[in-house]
Amino acid sequence: MDISYFKKHRGFFSDLIALPVFMRSSFDLLLASIGINVLGLALPVVLMQVYDRIVPTRATSTLIWLVAGFMVALLMETALRLCRTTITNWMSARFEHDIGDSCVGRWVNCVLEDFEKDGAGVHLDRLRAVNTLRSFYAGQAFQLMLDLPFAFLFLAVAGFLGGWQVAAFLGGVALVFLCITAFIRSSYSRNRQKQRNQADRRYNFLVEVLSGIHAVKSLTLEESMLRRHERLESEAAQHDYDVIFIGNLPVSIGNFFSQLNLFGVLFIGGTLAISGQITLGSLAGCTLLSGRFFQPFRSLASFWVRHADIEIAKGQISDIVNLREESNRDAPCLPEEIQGRIVLNNISYTPDGSDEKVFEGLNLLVEDGKMVCINTDSERLPTLLLNLIYGLNQPDNGQVFIDGNDLSEFCHSDYQGRMEYIPQQGTLFNGTIYENLTLFNPANRQVALDAASLLQLDSVLSELPLGYETKVGNRLYEFLPTGVIQRICLARALTVRPRILLLDRVNESMDQDSEKLFFWLMGKLKGNCTIVMATSSPAMHAMADSVHSIVDGKLRQEKS
Known part of the structure; x- marks a missing residue:
């Protein structure tokens, strides 16, 4: 109807x-x-x-x-x-x-x-x-x-x-x-x-x-x-x-x-x-x-x-x-198999409610399997850039390409297995930790448990009376440290084995142990999937293949 x-x-x-x-x-x-x-x-x-x-x-x-x-x-x-x-x-x-x-x-x-x-x-x-x-x-x-x-x-x-x-x-x-x-x-x-x-x-x-x-x-x-x-x-x-x-x-x-x-x-x-x-x-x-x-x-x-x-x-x-539709739901989805090559071509973008363009003629090339860091001198602009890559926002001009596919021609409602986006503050859905890891799909059970084990969630969750069956969501997960929440969100993303991983200052809300584990994980993933990360961490900048800063609406490369 x-x-x-x-x-x-x-x-x-x-x-x-x-x-x-x-x-x-x-x-x-x-x-x-x-x-x-x-x-x-x-x-x-x-x-x-x-x-x-x-x-x-x-x-x-x-x-x-x-x-x-x-x-x-x-x-x-x-x-x-x-x-x-x-x-x-x-x-x-x-x-x-x-x-x-x-x-x-x-x-x-x-x-x-x-x-x-x-x-x-x-x-x-x-x-x-x-x-x-x-x-x-x-x-x-x-x-x-x-x-x-x-x-x-x-x-x-x-x-x-x-x-x-x-x-x-x-x-x-x-x-x-x-x-x-x-x-x-x-x-x-x-x-x-x-x-x-x-x-x-x-x-x-x-x-x-x-x-x-x-x-x-x-x-x-x-x-x-x-x-x-x-x-x-x-x-x-x-x-x-x-x-x-x-x-x-x-x-x-x-x-x-x-x-x-x-x-x-x-x-x-x-x-x-x-x-x-x-x-x-x-x-x-x-x-x-x-x-x-x-x-x-x-x-x-x-x-x-x-x-x-x-x-x-x-x-x-x-x-x-009156809510504008992000994409045509009848449009085709991205191909099941992608390599993870990202191209931003002459991007211009003006956020709603603003009269000033935040991006003007912005270009970016990320080859598949590479790790690119966006320096977070500005807290807002890197997030907007990641949103454009993920298709959450649409550019005023220019195109975003994934493996040569123009995102504007594809449906954005299903990127699972292709792209995963993790914001600075992770969100858990109402259900158990296990259901959050599997995205409520029992078929993902073993892969989710493997990802959780990789992030050493077993030892953390074993201290909870119900372990993986602990109920979270509706603010019931406030007892969990933010670092653990981010680990759960990372494991959830890895469950679908994405070819592109977009991370928005994920490590900034982690405790020391979780951040150390996060750096180790990024080292393992580098070369196996494309990673675009907004972060100010010098350690991540040193690990990355290239580092960029946003200056006057364009990307300026600091490391190559």
Whole structure:
């Protein structure tokens, strides 16, 4: 399902018209709705027959058959409603799966700079909008669209039984109700946006405090943060009250108009019955039809008012759609076997949010199996350069070639076995250490254990009660030294035996033992794979085949 739809289409009635696009089983639902609404005429017809024919003639046997027929119709209607609910629930689940999968797919394939503009919490909050959209595009709103045309069928039958006066009254009441709903909807939309803005402020505050809880405690800011949170909570409670109050108005007013419909039909129909223009059976049928006629309009009013939630949710999904895609996922992957030759040809690059180019006419040649160091005089520029080589960022001009393959023509979502990138701060995924080493693929077990042994993780992890089965992730690995974490990340990278290894100041967060082991490992890997490393370590510079510094947007070679 193309999530870009939510960026292009706006408006309640536009969404209603577009609903069948999302409903692959819309024809089945249409047939079920036709059956439900046609069978809904059974009770008015039965009442009319009872009052006009059966009671005056005392036809008991006919009454029994009529009741039996009505019970059959009632059971059929109930079965059809159950089937329709089952279908819509299944479509809701499928809708949530498709949209959620598309959103996550956009995240993992987006340009890194776009993703990092907002925190992970903000992105997860946007994903929650899928539940709101599901209730509209694959829930009761679609049933409403199917039931609404049948409201006019009930109006026509009521007019036929009770005369044009009854039909005109019912239509007028529905029109007045929708006009009032339009005013409520405008007010609800304004207050809902205020609530949303306040919720964003409160959410950002909580993320800020919880992520910096150590600083809050060290600076004794607990009382200040608590007072600020109380103010935000107070404002949020007021906005919540306004939104809930206005959002419930269509239901309350709908109950009033529903009663008005009933008594209006009784008054007008009763007057016509007294004058002999309609029968008592027709009057009874009209009272039931008035409720069936008005029910879809009550549902329409509720959805119309709360459509402001849908617009906000579509805006959140649009924020995900606006993330630029890193590469075309339909593009071919790099060849399975590469030698590891890297060429940067006349690279120019301007980071997002900056007006100044950080690279201008930059060139670099790394032959396969060579080790090249980028001096980290600037902490930011070497990282940007590695990101360009790995394809995380796209150059404004120029090309990045791997074995003569232009990276811009290939999908960047799968480099395993070809290129591996390890940042300065290693990250462990939620799971066990063993699962992190194997990348959750049991087939990599032996290779992962060999890599871990090479980095002497056996002796370190043996001190943990569960060893390789120790749970990490979700900040549960803070008990591990950073050097050990980096060793795990290195072993994980070596598990897939990459031909190109990109290292961003990996050794700078290591302890002395881990750094010593790291130098030994680089000596072993040199000549067996291509290594590009951002580091200020003189020992690594001495080991490297060449050392470069970034000066005025270009690479200047310091050692060859």
